[in-house]
Amino acid sequence: MTQTDDEPIDILEDDAPPPPAPAHGFLPIETNWFDRLFISLVIWVAICLVWLRFIEPLGADLYIAHGVSVALGLYIIWKG
Amino acid sequence: MHSNRLGWWLLAPTLLVLFLFGAVPFFYVVWLSFHQWNPFAVNPEIIYTGADNFRRLVFDSGFLASLGVTVAFVVFAVLTELIVGYLLATAFMKDFPGKAIFRTIHTLPLIMAPIIVGSIWKLMTTPSIGIIPHLLDEWIGYDLNIGQSALAAFTVTVIMDVWHWTPLVTLTLIAALVSLPADPFEQAQIDGAGKRQIFWHITLPMIAPAVVATVFIRLMDALRTVDEVLMLTGGGPGSATRYLGVHIFKEVFPKTNYGYGSAISVIVLYLTIVVCWLLYVGMLAPRTKK
């Protein structure tokens, strides 16, 4: 389906001993899905904390922060 | 091969112990951080309060001050250790009489309990009985009082950490320097490179992985420094040396505010994980580039 799903097959067909797959996302390092999930969670917490400190007192609800984080997280997992 | 069931049985006790004393506390503290719970308050029930604990935490001046001094402590301590450790490591690369003995002596602080290091430095720096305030007073008329001067207390904790952990940096960097090949250095000398150029363009890139690994380990340890500071200054004066671990120890238990205490613990854990992860990535990135 996605580009990510095709990667391992390419590696399996290659005869050379595990070649580091070229970083294919926008993140500066090579990642697998678990790393990207982890990054998303870390960013989620960071966004929420910053939100609580600076934006919520202005009146914006925390749910907006969750929305932004989930969207960003999905984007990272998808494309990172 | 023989059955995997035996393998799982051999692994089971380990997993059980680490599950009960590692994973369960982790999830428990995360769960509690979203609740209000003070068993000795008017309402001793555990009540779900959403993000209220964190809402309070991000405005908690005590916590933020603690975070600030922790960052200052970690930066000063680890930087000093790196510089001193590197200089000592290069000094060890040459031959001189008694090298093995000096190396042994230099390793000595590493095996000492943090709390003992704390008590040693307390004995060294407490105004009435310590040798350091006495000498400073006699020589330059400076009155060192770690019970009153915030700067003095902070500096002494950094010096204590440097005394305790510089040997680790020295020894790891020696290991890195010993394994360097000689060719690039000879070539550079033939080409007429200066000492400084050799350091920045040849030595540093080649020992970079070891340096990053050392920083990683030292940062993790420095972030969780508690025992020695608790012994030496108890976090004071004021909150000058109230590093995050000390803050948790002093804040959570006397106040029995378990929900809020959990939130502090979770954030400290979060910050530790982020710092470790960033460094881990920093360690991996140069390797994956090739």
Place this chain on the structure above:
Amino acid sequence: MKKGNPWLRTLFWIFISFLTLFPIYWLFVISVKPAVDLFSTPDIILKSAYWQNYVDVWTDRTLRGYMLNSLIISSGNALLCTGLGFFACYALTRFDLGGKESIFFWTITNRMAPPAVFLLPLFLLMTQVYRVGDFTLLDTRIGMILVYCTFNLPFAIWTLRPTLDGIPRELDEAAYVDGASSWKVISEVVFPLCRPGLAVTLILTWVFAWNEYLLAATLTNFNARTLTTGLSEYVTTTGTEWGIMAAISVFTLIPALIVFTMVQRHIVTGLTFGAVKG
């Protein structure tokens, strides 16, 4: 820097060693001074030794109890961690277990966590959840032995795995072909070959447990208190018994020093958690 004369370098290192050793020497100086002499002008050279502090510590029943606790807890913990770590590493290296690399990684992450973070959940779990009837793990030796596993067991697994990896599997297979049981293979083939690695692991885990303070300070009240917590009891805001405190410190330091001479070359590998080979 110091070109030419190697003796100049030796001089430089004598100076560095002085900086390293002097604080330890000062600890000793304080420990052999009577309380009345402490506040006079500090003497760097010892003129007379006063051993009463050591006698006081040694004859104090509470402190003797703490010493015994420290000894039991660190020995029990070291044996438990080395044993469990040995079996776990045998399983990790000899069997084809699903997801074993993830399991291995997870065990190691337990070591990275700051203990301060786990004080509260461990305290609550040990008082409220992990209990059988009236028996709770709080303030018991067995409780402390188990709690120390959180940092020592990952360490044991980390250091023992290369040792077990280094033992050829053909030896196991040969013994199995000869009809030995699994237990026989582990105890009579693998174990003897692992002995040096096991000894280093045992000693280092012992020291880590012996040196631990924070968890012991929170999770014990009286019955299972260790020597390190006893030390902090002598530091109070109203007045510290400096001589006694120094003497307890020396008592705490001695086992570590003995160990130091035994495993000196392994300390760096141990403390850097194998990330850098010293």
